[in-house]
Amino acid sequence: MGCKLSPSTDPQADYEGSVTPKGGVPAQIGVHGMAGNAFIQPGTSYAGQLLQDPWKFPIQAGIQRLLVFVGNPVPDDPTVIEEICDDGSRSTLLAYNYNPGANQISFTIKGIP
């Protein structure tokens, strides 16, 4: 499938993946909603670095935060944050109800050298 993130066994991390080598293919995230046109918003960051559309990031060593800001015009809409894998398939990171009053989701990612 070419997905880079998998559930972690480390108690400090939600997901883990191999550190992206120099020149390697970064991980990519996406989002979709059921009724609403959900989208990733600016402010989304990984390891303290702001990301931009198409929301790709090279996995770094250690425990890093992936902070995703989501916009969705439909409150409480079932929304999915997902990894967009190399082959175009999507792997769910989190399925939840969208809360407009608190639109950020935080993941801890462990980068394995």
Next chain:
Amino acid sequence: MRTCGVTTVAVLVILSAPAAAQPGPATQRPAPDASQGLGIYQFAYGNERTFASKMKTSPHFSDWSREELRQFLAPGTAENLIKLALFAGGKSAHSKFLKAVEDARMDKQTGASATSEGTTSVVSKGLVSQALSLAVEEGALTRTDNKSIATFRGNALGIYRLLAGADQFPYCATYDQNCQSPLAERLSRFSFTGSFDTAPSSGATPAATTGSANKSVVTSGHAQQLSSWGFRYDQKIQKSKLDKQFQQDFHDTLKSLDGSAVSKAISDFLQNLDTATPPNQEYLTWLQDYMAELKGASADDKVKLADLMDRAVTRLTVILKKDPQYQTNLDNLLTKMGEYLGRRDKSLEPILNKYTWSVEYDDDRPQNQPTQSSIKVVFSWRPSSPGPAAPAGPLQLTFNANAAMYDHTPPQGAVKRFRDAQAAFQADRQLTGASAHIGAALTLGYYFQYMADNALLKIPSADLAPGTSIALPGDASVLLNTKGTIHIAQLGVTFTVSGTGIKVPLAISYSNRTELIKANNVRGHFGVSYDLDSLLAGRSATQ
């Protein structure tokens, strides 16, 4: 005959409370008291809204995946972040957060309505401040005398929360109708006003019968301390969230909303918890302990779950406060998050509430005139979608229609009880973007009033009839040749200082006459208003 008047400076002081429903911190007791019906959260911690569907379909947490349990407890995810920040920071934290959120909205009305003896606006705007607003204005549009009028505007929801001791300024996203309880949503539509004459004049009635003497008659005599009171109902007409055009507008409006500052603030606030290097063992132990406890809990047992979440956030706060940068990071988080959400709400306002309508009742008690009642209908409209180039939504149109009558039948049927009909139209155009430090809005207004009959004056007994030495035996009415129409045009600019709640309206108006004097009249209007949302929130933040 043309007269010119330049009004003196007065100070508008406004209190207002934004409506919302995210509850305050749990303090030292179990979950926030949901019985008040004014908030949607039941637990002091836990992403209950984020996982609302999961909690309904799989109420036993033992059926949840590891990731779902972690995210239910994750301090950086969804509502947990603000719950943790507000619990840890207490009442001052909530005030600081809301101070950052509250932002001046273009269609907020904080002053007296057009027929008041002192106003800078020809129309009543579509939405009113949500708790209390106090405005003192100079400059009359349809009255002959200039007054310093202090107007209080109160909102039923804000007053209820103030009296009930509940958090007065909880936050809800402006487009989140699911956030407020039905009671809160209904209360937020009702507001009331009371206007007080802060500089009542008194003096003997002059002797003359010319137009200028009429003015003297009006401005002398006994003033009413309470110059008017009223109440109002507001109704927003929002677009369907499923509407394709609304969704596209929503995306276009928010796709470039800058979140860099709040993103850094969140990372700084949590860096010593879940991404600490070396790992924060206290936090990891907390996480493991509460994931284990959660597995033995059920969403159906709200009492047990509330107690569990209360203990979880209490213990997590202790861990959090061990960070030497805790207070700095907390203050920064509250400010940046509040600013971000407030900017978002302001950006969305033009595409959400395309139409608002209101019904207002006012009882006016003008000096030396019989008391009057009026019914007004207000309609407010933003005709165009802003697009990404104009995120503030530049144009707003407001229309008023009003009918007034005397509270009591005029003596001896001298004039009709129906006093006048009014109509007003105003266009406001935002000249600057949402991020400008000094905002400016241009206003063009037109006001029309039809006086169905001559106006009445009331002269208390023992005073002299104008132009004579005849003592009047009792309350008497002086009839003036004032039947007919009044036209007023006004051009103005309102400056707003971002982040301070200060607004400075400047306007010039031309009228063909006033109610009591048939002469052209040009007036300048100047006011300063201060939104006491910021003051109240800021005062609490410094306690």
